[in-house]
Amino acid sequence: MNVYLVYQKYNKDFISFARSIAHNEDQAVDLVQDTYVAALEREEIFANMNEYQIKGWFFTTIKNKNIDNIRKQAKLTYLENDEIFEGYGDFEESAVIRILLEKLPPNNRRVLLLKYKMSLNSSEIGKILGISPSTVRSRLSASLKILKNRLWEE
CATH class of the missing domain: 1.10.8 (Helicase, Ruva Protein; domain 3)
Structure with missing residues (x-):
């Protein structure tokens, strides 16, 4: 059949x-x-x-x-509920990560969180945000570069 x-x-x-x-x-x-x-x-x-x-x-x-x-959907709801900063270790570590992430432009922060907190790949992130996977990878790279530079400044 x-x-x-x-x-x-x-x-x-x-x-x-x-x-x-x-x-x-x-x-x-x-x-x-x-x-x-x-x-x-x-x-x-x-x-x-x-x-x-x-x-x-x-x-x-x-x-x-x-x-x-x-x-x-549960992953996306979790992301939208601002619980995204929890679970990074101790309080000080969580506070530093929160401060660093809040300094990122919103588009870059969202891509970074979907990738590393929600464990989504570039294609899945692209579908959610309505952008191409290559744009996702570019934003990830830029986000990591910004975080690295800001970490060295602190």
């Missing part, structure tokens, strides 16, 4: 399931679409599966993509 036949037969089931776990119509549709893209990219894995195994793969992938979205 190929992906197109799965789409024809089970799309409503997949949308219903995605809606039940995402609690949002748009997110549900996005989850199912992302799952179809993943299926098309790996269509050869379905060659030795029966219909029920394929259906199970879709449900599992939809669930996993939802979990990934929740984790990513």
